[in-house]
Amino acid sequence: MSLKVYNTLTKRKEDFVPQEPGKVRFYACGPTVYDYFHIGNARPFVVFDVFRRFLMYRGYQVIYAVNITDVDDKIIKKANNEGVSIREVTQRYARAYLEDIYKLRILPPDVNPRATAHIDEMIELIRKLFENGYAYEVDGDVYYDVGRFKDYGKLSGKKIDELQSGARIEVDERKHNPLDFALWKSARPDEPWWESPWGNGRPGWHIECSTMSMKYLGSTLDIHAGGEDLIFPHHENEIAQSEAATGKPFARYWMHNGFLQIRGEKMSKSLGNFLTAREVVKRHKPEAVRLFFLQKHYRSPINYSEEILSETENALMRLKHVLENIERTLEGKKLSEIEEKDLTGPEKQRWESLQKNRLRFIQEMEDDFNTAGAVGQLFEMAKIANRILEEEELSENNQKILKFIHRTFHEFDSFLSLFGAEEETGVETGTFNQLVNILVQIRNDLRAKKEWALADEIRNKLMESGILIEDRKDGTSWKPVKKNKNN
RNA sequence: GGCGGCGUAGCCAAGCGGCUAAGGCGACGGUCUGCAAAACCGUUAUUCACCGGUUCAAGUCCGGUCGCCGCCUCCA
Structure with missing residues (x-):
């Protein structure tokens, strides 16, 4: 069995082959900490957490990095609106982010780099782009010269000329090309700034991810993930910067999650139709939120409503009850490992179905992380368990089958995190x-x-x-x- | 206008050329119960938006039509 991943770069499902056998360098775009993240933002956090942990379950050594953007226009705006310092805003929401992902039972990334702690490295990368002839300076602003990068548009499938004609943004005459984007922005009053060879200023958004991902994972990442709205321009620009600087491919597999919609519309801060993840987790179990995402394929759009969340909660309880009932039934019983040759009749059939379910679960996960298909196997196994639990007298073999189901659920829960939480304490x-x-x-x-x-x-x-x-x-x-x- | 995605039962949803179209929620029937609730069991798509085509064989591939969504500007 081998893992297949849909790669946005090639628009195909491909066999997943990391550059170094057994090791995966995995980067996911993290939050800009200017507000609580909403339930739509939670989707990539949850699904990529599951993918990361599934890779670990399959025996890969995974280095997982998720950035925190703590310098940005929106942060500055928020600080000015509230009359507080930028630092206060970023600290408040960075902490909230960590609290919220903890509640959602997302494992902390191996590296959680912050942009403001990497200004020197960003300047270094920009300097490299100057050296290689991809950057130019105008009045203290530094731009990336898109026209110089031959492969520009290879991720999003866009052509530079078409983008130009369709560009709706007002053209900055100082740029060589309207699509050129800022690597470094000169300081304006009331904005944070750092010293640089081009004067005081702050980094552009795209340079952060290039800098931090390459610092912690190397010039070539195995997986770079994020929301599909980041394909253009953010990820396109990251490729342009990184590859122009290193001459090496930036990421082997690009994975993008579909959007969460509410009432038929994309949920977003700017549309104002959002619910923060922390609000949702107050009303629904965090595990139900996870299951809600996992019952859909990650690349499809997903529709949010309170009703669907409640329904998912009922579905979750069905699985949890099975585990509880098995635990109660088997409590204190000592069971040896199952001997297949001892199984006959319905016991044998059950055992064989369960083996298929277990195998199928893994195959679904390996097929571009088809969590929805995989989770279906769990419900089928639950059905078998319940049928056994209904029986008047449990044979030794049936008890062993129950034990197997219980163990399998927990085995998969090492990356699903749907069960096993202590309800009151929140301790895993x-x-x-x-x-x-x-x-x-x-x-x-x-x-x-x-x-x-x-x-x-x-x-x-x-x-x-x-x-x-x-x-x-x-x-x-x-x-x-x-x-x-x-x- | 350019690029991309989607349309499977009341609702959510898997399915990526070939066993009887997964699974969940709901609904209905039943078991349990003094009754009820909870829990569990069973039933619930001759059919995959529509029209053509390719093929021995198509939700599954191709063309067209209709509808919905996203990106092209900050955005997960």
Whole structure:
């Protein structure tokens, strides 16, 4: 089986082959921190998080970088409107961004670079573009000379001439070409600025992503991802800058997510028809938001409504109930691994269906991350589990089948993050389990050394925290013990 | 005007040339229950916007028509 990815650059689904076997350099465009991000912005954050983690699940070493844009016109405007400093605005919303992605159970990226911390590198990149003849200066502004870059338009499929005729923006006569974009903007009053060879100023938007992605991931990225509205001009310009500077291909695979619509219209800040992710997460489970995105293919448009979110929440509960019911049924039972040769009749059929479901799930994920198709397999497995749970007496093999289903769900949840959250605390169970397992392991090491006092201390302390340790001849297990509570 | 995408049951949605068109929500029927709720089980598209064409075989490929959306300007 091999992974296939739809590449915007070639407009085709391609076999995914990273430049270095087993290693994926993955960059996704992050937020401009001038406001809370809305539920439409959340889509790429969630889906690319799942893709990243699926790649990890498949054994790739993934370096995942997501930038934070903290210098930009909109930030300046916001600060001026509120009469506060730029720094205050960016700190407030950068923190809010981190809080919100945490709530959505998005794993923190490996690198989360901020633009203002990379001004020197940006200046260096611009200097390189001057050296290579792709940049020019006018009155302290520096522009990229689009006409000099032969491949301009290769990502968006646009031709420079056609763009010119269709350009609706007023033409700046100082530019060689109306499509030339700012690499460096000279300082205006009340704007933040940094020193540069071209005078005081601040970087243009596009140069940030080129600079930071290449700094942390190298000249050629394996995957560059973002919303489809970034294809032009943002990603087109990133390619122009990066490739003109390094002479190497900038990114091997370009992935773009489709838009979220509300009442048949694109959700956007400028249209004012947005709901912040934090509002939505107050009304609906974060896992339901994730499932909402995952039940659609990431490249298709998706329609938001409260009703659809509620429906998704019901669907999520169906899956969670299965897990809970299996847990209750199997509680305290010790089951060995399933022996296929012992299976006959309906048990065998169930087992074979489940194997197909599991395989199919992975195949769907590998087929350009078809999460909707994959999730369907989960519901089919849930159906089988429920049929077993309905039975009066559970055979040993049926119990083992239930156990298999439970394990498979959690296996896939390493990248789906739909289950396993502690409802009240928001603490991720996976992390919690890992911590307890570490303690149990340490204790076993101590027992091996016959350091009983400390080992018992760990057991007692865990018991006090509601964790029961069980030493058995085939190993140590543990489980949370329910405190006496009504209901 | 240029470029790109979409149109599958009441709603959401997978499907990318060939087993009986996944799955979810809802609705209806049933199991459970003292009753109810919850949960679970079952049923729910001779048909894939429309018209032609290619093929032994088409939601699936090609052409056209209609409708919707996005990009071409900051935007995930």
